Amino acid sequence: MRSYDSKAHRHTRLRQDTQPFQRGIIRHVVLILDLSAAMAEKDMRPTRYLVTLKHATTYVREFFEQNPISQLAVMVMHDGLCHLISDLSGNPTHHITAIQSLRNPVNPRESPREPKGNPSLQNALEMARAQLYHTPSHGTREVIIILGALLSLDPGDIHKTIAACARDRLRVSIIGMSGRLKICQEICERTNSGSDASYNVALDEPHLRDLLMSTTTPPAIRSGATEGTAEDGAAGPVGASLLCMGFPSRTITDAPSLCACHGTLSRGGYTCSRCKAKLCSLPATCPACGLTLILSTHLARSYHHLFPLRNWIAVTWKRAREKGTVQCAGCLIKFPTIPMGAGVDDVGGSRRDKGKGREDEVMENGGESQEERERDQLSKELGASESSRYECEACEGHFCIDCDIFSHEQMHNCPGCLSKPAFSTVMEEDGNELANGTANGMNGLNGAS
Amino acid sequence: MNAIDGTTSSFHVRSTDAPPPSLLVIVLDTNPYAWSLLADTLPLQNVVANLLVFINAHLAINHANQVAVLASHTHCVQWLYPPPPPPLPTDSTGDVLMTEPDQPDPTPHPPTDDANKYRPFRLVEQQILSNLRSLLTSSPPSSHTTALIAGALTTAMTYISKATLLASPVAAPTHTHTTSSVLPTADAINAPADASTAHDPLSSRILIVSVSGDLAAQYIPVMNTIFAAQRNRVPIDVLKLAGDTVFLQQASDATGGVYIAPGLEVGAGKKEGEDAAVVRAQGILQYLMMGFLPDAAARKWLVLPGAEEVDFRAACFCHRKVVDIGWVCSVCLSIFCEPLPDATCLTCGTYLALPANHNVAPAVVPRKKKKKKRLPDGGTPRPGGSTPAGSTPGGGTPMR
Numbered sequence: 096m097r098s099y100d101s102k103a104h105r106h107t108r109l110r111q112d113t114q115p116f117q118r119g120i121i122r123h124v125v126l127i128l129d130l131s132a133a134m135a136e137k138d139m140r141p142t143r144y145l146v147t148l149k150h151a152t153t154y155v156r157e158f159f160e161q162n163p164i165s166q167l168a169v170m171v172m173h174d175g176l177c178h179l180i181s182d183l184s185g186n187p188t189h190h191i192t193a194i195q196s197l198r199n200p201v202n203p204r205e206s207p208r209e210p211k212g213n214p215s216l217q218n219a220l221e222m223a224r225a226q227l228y229h230t231p232s233h234g235t236r237e238v239i240i241i242l243g244a245l246l247s248l249d250p251g252d253i254h255k256t257i258a259a260c261a262r263d264r265l266r267v268s269i270i271g272m273s274g275r276l277k278i279c280q281e282i283c284e285r286t287n288s289g290s291d292a293s294y295n296v297a298l299d300e301p302h303l304r305d306l307l308m309s310t311t312t313p314p315a316i317r318s319g320a321t322e323g324t325a326e327d328g329a330a331g332p333v334g335a336s337l338l339c340m341g342f343p344s345r346t347i348t349d350a351p352s353l354c355a356c357h358g359t360l361s362r363g364g365y366t367c368s369r370c371k372a373k374l375c376s377l378p379a380t381c382p383a384c385g386l387t388l389i390l391s392t393h394l395a396r397s398y399h400h401l402f403p404l405r406n407w408i409a410v411t412w413k414r415a416r417e418k419g420t421v422q423c424a425g426c427l428i429k430f431p432t433i434p435m436g437a438g439v440d441d442v443g444g445s446r447r448d449k450g451k452g453r454e455d456e457v458m459e460n461g462g463e464s465q466e467e468r469e470r471d472q473l474s475k476e477l478g479a480s481e482s483s484r485y486e487c488e489a490c491e492g493h494f495c496i497d498c499d500i501f502s503h504e505q506m507h508n509c510p511g512c513l514s515k516p517a518f519s520t521v522m523e524e525d526g527n528e529l530a531n532g533t534a535n536g537m538n539g540l541n542g543a544s
Numbered sequence: 545m546n547a548i549d550g551t552t553s554s555f556h557v558r559s560t561d562a563p564p565p566s567l568l569v570i571v572l573d574t575n576p577y578a579w580s581l582l583a584d585t586l587p588l589q590n591v592v593a594n595l596l597v598f599i600n601a602h603l604a605i606n607h608a609n610q611v612a613v614l615a616s617h618t619h620c621v622q623w624l625y626p627p628p629p630p631p632l633p634t635d636s637t638g639d640v641l642m643t644e645p646d647q648p649d650p651t652p653h654p655p656t657d658d659a660n661k662y663r664p665f666r667l668v669e670q671q672i673l674s675n676l677r678s679l680l681t682s683s684p685p686s687s688h689t690t691a692l693i694a695g696a697l698t699t700a701m702t703y704i705s706k707a708t709l710l711a712s713p714v715a716a717p718t719h720t721h722t723t724s725s726v727l728p729t730a731d732a733i734n735a736p737a738d739a740s741t742a743h744d745p746l747s748s749r750i751l752i753v754s755v756s757g758d759l760a761a762q763y764i765p766v767m768n769t770i771f772a773a774q775r776n777r778v779p780i781d782v783l784k785l786a787g788d789t790v791f792l793q794q795a796s797d798a799t800g801g802v803y804i805a806p807g808l809e810v811g812a813g814k815k816e817g818e819d820a821a822v823v824r825a826q827g828i829l830q831y832l833m834m835g836f837l838p839d840a841a842a843r844k845w846l847v848l849p850g851a852e853e854v855d856f857r858a859a860c861f862c863h864r865k866v867v868d869i870g871w872v873c874s875v876c877l878s879i880f881c882e883p884l885p886d887a888t889c890l891t892c893g894t895y896l897a898l899p900a901n902h903n904v905a906p907a908v909v910p911r912k913k914k915k916k917k918r919l920p921d922g923g924t925p926r927p928g929g930s931t932p933a934g935s936t937p938g939g940g941t942p943m944r
Contacts, residue, residue, distance in 0.1 A: 117892075121874055160775075233874035337883060337896040338872045345854045365856075368868040386869070391858030392794060394877045395767035401876055402764065425702030427626055494702075501705045502698075506772040508765050510702050513695030514621035516688045 118313040119235035120397045122165035123183065124158070125223040126151065126239050130173035130197075133244035133273065134210040139300050143243050143272055144210050146300055151194050151241075154307050159187040161311040163393035164378055165234075168226050169193055170219060174212030175248055177219040183226055185378050214242065216278065217249035217256045220267070224260055233336045236265045238286075239310050241303075242279065243272040253278065261285045266314065268293035270306045288317055313400055341368035341388045343377070355382045399507035407487050407499050409480035418493060420484060425498035425510045431483055487511050565608030566839040567707050567748040569700040570595065572624070574615045574679065575691040578756035582786055591753065591785070591828060592676065598832040599672075600665045605837070612703055613672055615679055616696035618688040623699075624675040625668055691756045693792075694765035697780075701772050704748040708776070711746035747840040749801070750780045757787030763859070770795045779843075781836050785828070790855050790866075797854045804835050804849055862890055 128151060134144040151169070158167060168183040169190050181193035192201070197208045219240065227236040238260075247253065260267065260282075267286040269279045275296055283294040297303035343365040351360045355372040356379060364373040365388065372383040377390050410418075416433050423430065484493040492511025494502070502509060572595070579588045599611050613624040750773065770791075773780055779801035782792045796803040806827070835849050857868045860881035870879045876892040887896050 117875060120877055335873070335875045335889075335894045335896050337880070337887070337889075337898050338874055339869065340872045341869045342856055342858045343868065344856050347853055390856045391879070392767065392770070392798060392856070394858070394872065394879065395764065396771055397877055398764050399768055399771075423702075423706075425699060426706030427623065427703065428706060495706075497706055497709060498702045501702055501772075505705075505775055506698060506701055507768045508694070508698040508772075510621075510695065510698040513698050513762070513765050514692055515695075516619045516692065 117316045118400050119316050120162070120164070120313050120400065121234040122162050122237060122313060123227055123230040123234050124165065124237045124239060125168045125170060125183075125226055126154070126241075127170045127172060127177070127219045127223065128194075128241050129214050129243045129272075130171045130208060130210050131212055131214040131244045132210050133214075136243065136272075139272070139303070142210075145198075146303070147241055147243070147272075148194060148197065150304050150307055152191050153304075154311070155187050155190045155194070157308060157311050159185070161396070162313060163396050164387075164389055165313075166230075168223075170222060170226075171197065171208070172214035172216075172219050173208060173210075175215050175218070177215065177222045179222065179226065183230070186376075213246060213248040214244045215249050216240070216242075216247035216282070217251060217253040220253075220256050220260055220265075220282070224256075224263055224265060227265060228263065231336070233338070235314060235316075236263065237310075237314065238265055238267045239307075240267065240269045241272070241307070242269055242276075245273045245276065247276075247278060257282055257285045266293070268310055269295075270303065271296035272303065313397070338387065341381070341386045342391050343368050343374070343388050402507075404503055404507050404509060405487065405489060406503070407485040407494060410482050410484035410486045410493060411480075412482050414486070415482040415484055415493070418486075418491065420493040423484075423495040423498055424492035425494050425502070428495050428497075430493070430495070433482070490515055563606055563839075563841055564745055564747050565606055565610065565711070566602075566841075567610045567612065567704060567746055568599075568602050568839075569612045569614065569704060569748065569750045570599070571614045571616050571693070571696045571700055571750060571752045571754075573691045573693065573752070573754045573756055574617045574676070575689070575756040576618065576680070576683070577689050578691075578786060582755060586785060586828070592673070594829040594832060595753065596669050596672065597829060598837070599668060601833065601837055603664055603668070605839075610707065611668060612700070614696045614700055615676060616691045616693050617679060617683060618691060619683060621692050621695040621699055622675065622679050624679075625671045627671050627675060689756070690761065691754075692762075693752070693754070694762035694769065697750065697752075697766065697769040697773075700750050701769055701776075701778070704750070704778055705776065708746050708748065748776075748778050749840060750778060751836055752780065752782045752792060752795075754782060754784050754789070754792055755786045757789050763791065766791050766795065770798050773799045777840075779840060783828070783831060783836065790857070793854055794856065802835050802848050804831055806831055 128147055130144070134142065134147065136143050139146040155167065155169075158165070164185070166183050166185050167181075167187075167190055168179065169181045170177050170179050180197065181190045184190075200207055220238065223238045227238075230236055265286050267282050269283055271279060271294070273296070275294070280291050280294050284291045287293050295306050297306055345363060345365055347363045349362075351362045352364075352373060353359065354361055354364055354375045355367075356374050356376075359375065361375055364375050365377055366373055367381040367384060367386060367388055369386045370381060370384040372381055374381065374388065377388055378393055379388055380386070381388055412433060415430070419433075421430055421432075422428065480496075483495060485496065485499045486493050487509050490509060490511035492509070494511070498510070572592075574588070582588075599613070602611055603609050612626060615622045615624050770780070773795075778799060780792075780795045780799045781801040782796045782803045782805075784792065784803070784805035793803050795801070838846055857866050858870060858879050859865065860867050860870055861878045862880050862882075865881045867879070867881045870881060871883055872879055873889040873892065873894065873896060875894045875896075876889060878889060878891040880890070883898055884890065884896065887898060888894070889896055
């Protein structure tokens with residue numbers, strides 16, 4: 096997610112975002128850190144332990160940035176045991192303080208926790224399973240383990256634990272720091288319906304960070320029996336449900352009053368829509384009536400996972416001349432001049448087959464198989480553009496690579512599509528987001544049905 | 545050698561101590577319908593004239609300050625300054641990229657004399673006025689009555705991201721704008737995320753001058769831009785002259801911008817309030833100068849104006865009602881104002897289970913029945929029933 100390794104990065108990003116998956120937006124995640132003796136290794140500077148703590152802190156922030164209505168718990172594997180250091184909750188500062196207090200305990204009498212002993216994956220999984228046991232069925236249950244050691248010292252049969260985890264719909268991702276372990280691979284395979292894509296070994300610190308950050312994206316929902324109790328075969332995740340939520344407004348009162356969540360005096364706050372209890376921060380569960388209180392912006396933050404922006408394709412010189420674009424439609428930067436006349440053949444000669452106009456291409460591809468067309472499309476999306484232009488197929492605007500990356504990674508909007516009234520009328524009429532070059536988001540959501 | 549060292553170090557010190565240049569992107573809502581409603585009290589030309597003064601003030605504060613102006617019209621989003629691309633591809637300059645890091649406005653016009661201090665003012669004014677005039681005269685009568693704020697904001701954000709990229713020291717030597725300048729993006733993006741903005745050379749902000757309401761159709765795109773702005777620490781300031789949109793208020797709240805609605809403040813009575821609103825709205829220059837001129841660096845030390853109470857209620861997807869308690873689909877996060885009749889999400893078509901207790905009326909503890917005296921004979925109609933017939937007295941019909 097965060098590696099910006101020029102073209103390679105564009106590739107990975109494109110591969111990720113092309114298909115709109117149905118994603119588990121409401122997540123319940125247990126983050127398990129290794130605090131065994133192996134974490135004192137110095138192959139990552141200063142030690143693996145400190146590097147992990149640093150990234151775990153940023154991870155918590157990023158996680159709640161991306162998944163505001165999700166919940167997280169943090170555990171550590173220390174000296175054969177697994178300790179819960181912060182409960183399942185949606186408050187990032189709570190987790191960050193807990194992670195930081197590993198090294199700098201709040202209570203001065205406690206000694207900071209240093210890496211010690213061996214980790215136990217079984218204990219960790221059992222503990223995570225217990226922690227996630229009561230979570231509602233519409234949310235995902237995920238376990239993310241950062242494992243530095245090359246062993247797991249277990250009190251019992253870990254295979255039984257793995258089976259129990261799979262039965263309870265846990266999805267385990269493991270990020271190793273030393274080498275691949277068969278048992279980790281098995282855990283990931285068994286809990287992710289046979290795919291071990293969630294088991295990765297970090298090569299170095301940036302890689303570790305990337306692996307960790309890639310888990311902030313909500314996971315795609317799998318349809319299938321492994322997910323558990325979908326007997327009726329209905330589309331959607333197991334136990335999709337309608338949730339009652341409150342959208343409180345922020346109020347300022349003249350006189351300070353106590354908040355229901357912490358009991359501190361404050362003038363501002365949010366009042367629960369149902370019972371009018373005052374809370375100081377959102378998202379939260381009303382302590383008085385138990386209603387889930389969120390801001391509508393929290394929901395909106397997840398929409399781009401559901402309606403991803405359509406990929407832009409590389410523009411050939413011929414197409415560029417057809418459109419005659421000289422500037423990026425987003426940032427007004429100038430494109431390289433289109434070579435005139437004979438120069439075209441020299442430059443674009445090697446790519447003549449790809450360099451045909453869109454109409455030609457459609458004609459030509461008419462008889463080809465769907466698969467070939469898809470492959471052709473993919474190569475168009477993946478390739479670097481010879482003319483430094485990238486085209487949004489919905490609005491036919493041309494953009495530079497920077498705007499391409501910015502629009503797809505951060506904004507999830509197409510500047511061109513949104514600047515045309517036709518698109519906004521589509522939106523007004525249909526009431527959904529077919530505009531904005533989104534890659535048929537709704538169909539994607541319906542995909543399983 | 546010493547002299548050289550001295551000059552370089554002093555140069556460095558000066559460059560870091562100087563206030564960072566700031567880029568101001570103004571999104572001017574040019575919705576003709578909304579402006580025609582305001583024509584009596586606050587005509588567009590007044591606002592534009594005041595905006596030009598404001599722009600000049602912004603440019604005068606710091607030599608390196610930049611400005612960009614976007615018109616968010618009903619049928620298109622148009623650059624007013626820097627000028628929009630020429631209609632014909634008559635680009636004969638062989639120079640690929642003529643923007644220098646010091647002068648990132650990619651104007652295709654002859655380079656300006658930096659020695660002449662007032663030339664930038666004149667250039668900006670000329671460009672904005674002529675472009676606005678051509679936009680207004682050329683716009684066809686259209687049926688769209690809402691301004692394309694989402695498009696304008698998106699374009700503004702791409703422009704800001706590119707300007708930040710060009711201004712960052714890493715990107716300065718790159719003269720190709722293709723893949724080689726991707727790496728600096730990473731720095732620009734990652735910097736606010738984990739490290740600090742210490743070396744962020746360009747602070748940008750967006751000012752929306754909005755007159756039209758109703759952004760419901762553009763909700764998701766607007767929200768996306770808000771989050772992008774939040775991530776890149778771009779405050780979105782809003783000057784709301786008329787109309788009412790909840791989302792712009794949320795935009796400025798989420799990004800730490802200033803929200804001023806001079807025409808909409810609560811008056812004592814309706815009539816009196818209207819008059820006061822008109823008067824207040826006519827002091828637009830003062831609002832601009834006092835509320836929106838300070839840049840991000842200066843705002844840290846100021847008490848900012850702004851609405852303290854923010855309406856965070858959401859609009860439901862089914863009836864567009866504004867609700868404060870809603871039902872949310874766990875798959876697509878659509879908001880509905882009431883439990884769905886056939887338990888199927890209207891947006892994604894998923895079957896949604898309702899929580900078991902959602903429409904169960906709270907139970908009332910039943911009154912304790914008085915124990916009736918057991919009849920002396922014919923008590924138990926049920927043969928072989930071992931239980932005493934206390935529960936079904938009399939004629940055998942259970943009393944409920």
